[in-house]
Amino acid sequence: MKKLKEYIDESNYIVFFGGAGVSTESGVPDFRSVDGIYNQEWRYPPEKIISYTFFKKNTAEFFDFYRKKLLHLDVLPNKAHKALAKLEDSGKLKAVITQNIDGLHQKAGSKNVLELHGSIWRNFCLNCNKSYSAEEIQKSKDIPICHCNSVIKPDIILFEESLDDQIMSESLYHISKADMLIIGGTSLGVYPAAGLLQAFGGKKLVLINKTATHFDGKADLIIRDSIGEAMSFLI
Numbered sequence: 001m002k003k004l005k006e007y008i009d010e011s012n013y014i015v016f017f018g019g020a021g022v023s024t025e026s027g028v029p030d031f032r033s034v035d036g037i038y039n040q041e042w043r044y045p046p047e048k049i050i051s052y053t054f055f056k057k058n059t060a061e062f063f064d065f066y067r068k069k070l071l072h073l074d075v076l077p078n079k080a081h082k083a084l085a086k087l088e089d090s091g092k093l094k095a096v097i098t099q100n101i102d103g104l105h106q107k108a109g110s111k112n113v114l115e116l117h118g119s120i121w122r123n124f125c126l127n128c129n130k131s132y133s134a135e136e137i138q139k140s141k142d143i144p145i146c147h148c149n150s151v152i153k154p155d156i157i158l159f160e161e162s163l164d165d166q167i168m169s170e171s172l173y174h175i176s177k178a179d180m181l182i183i184g185g186t187s188l189g190v191y192p193a194a195g196l197l198q199a200f201g202g203k204k205l206v207l208i209n210k211t212a213t214h215f216d217g218k219a220d221l222i223i224r225d226s227i228g229e230a231m232s233f234l235i
Contacts, residue, residue, distance in 0.1 A: 001223070001230060001233055003221055004206060004221060004223065004230065004231075005189065005233060006090075007180055007206060008087070008145060008234075010204075011092060011179050011180035013094055013178050013202075014093045014179075014181075014182065015093070015095050015096075015177075015178040015181050016087075016093060016181075017097045017184070017197065018096065018097070018100065018184045018185050019184075019190070020099065020100060021184065021186060021209060021226070022078075022080050022098070022100060022104075022227050023075075023078075023102055024183055025080060025188075025227070026075045026077065026104055028075055028100075028102055029069070043061075045060075045123055046065070046069075047063045047159060049061065050062070050065070050066075050159060051158055051160050052159065052161050053160060054122075055158055059151060060142050063140075063144065066113075066154065071120055072102055072120070073135065073138060074118075075096070075104065076107070077107050078211045079235060080226075080227040080231055081104050081105055081107070081108035081110070082109075083228075083232065083234035083235050084105065084110055084234075085105070086108045086109075087234055088111065088112065089218055090210045094112065094174055094177070095113075095170075095171070096110050096113045097114045097171045097175070098114070099116050099117050099186065099190060099193050100116050101117050101118055101120050101156050103120065104117075112186075113115055113169065114170055114171050116157070116164075116171065116193045117156060117157045117163075118155045118156035118157050118164075119156065120134050120157055121133070121154065122155035123136070123154050124155060125146035125148060125151075126150050126152070126153050127146065127149075127150030128146060128148045128150065130148070132144070132146075133151050137152065137154065140152075141216075142196075152202075163193070172199050173198050174199065175196055175199045176201065178200060178205070179202040179204065180202055180203070181197070181200045182206045182208065183197070183206065183208070183209070183215065184207075184208040184227040184230070184231075185208070185209060185226075186213070203220075204221070205219050205220050206223070206227050207219040207221070207222045208219065208222045208227050208230045208231070209224070209227075210224060210225065210226065223231075
């Protein structure tokens with residue numbers, strides 16, 4: 001943590017790239033850990049349920065899973081989210097790039113958040129594109145239907161869907177400009193998101209994760225701890 005503080009003090013263009021481990025400390029379950037969603041019992045594998053094909057063919061079951069396991073509206077930011085928001089306020093952190101869809105970075109006060117996989121807080125009609133709140137989706141019965149009688153879809157990237165080109169482009173821009181890249185709470189096993197890291201050419205690469213990743217050999221600093229504890233000195 002002392003070395004991390006030194007790195008931050010010496011850097012002027014910091015970018016943070018985070019995954020599910022950033023939100024698990026707030027009570028949001030991840031997908032691939034022992035207690036994660038992938039290891040719970042469902043009629044279909046979770047990765048199949050959150051595919052575009054399943055959404056189209058089994059829409060009611062998709063929303064049953066979505067409301068129970070992905071639509072976390074009452075969770076609060078943890079120390080990691082708050083530390084990153086404070087680092088952005090200082091002018092050093094230029095962007096938060098996240099694989100999470102829970103909006104906790106924005107709740108903590110972060111402004112430049114690039115959501116690679118979308119957000120539960122945005123929902124739109126597949127026909128007329130009318131916007132709906134997450135609360136409306138949560139309160140709806142079975143399949144949420146627009147006033148035009150079409151299905152409302154959460155603005156999240158499902159399996160089989162492509163990532164947003166503009167979000168990818170902005171993420172690449174910030175990573176390529178960064179003199180320090182902090183990677184936290186991710187196994188770096190999800191592509192194409194993890195492939196963005198190849199654009200980093202800065203001097204300080206920091207990995208904060210409880211388990212090893214295939215990027216460890218490239219890191220200048222590795223912290224085997226929760227992201228919240230590792231960055232708590234910033235709060």
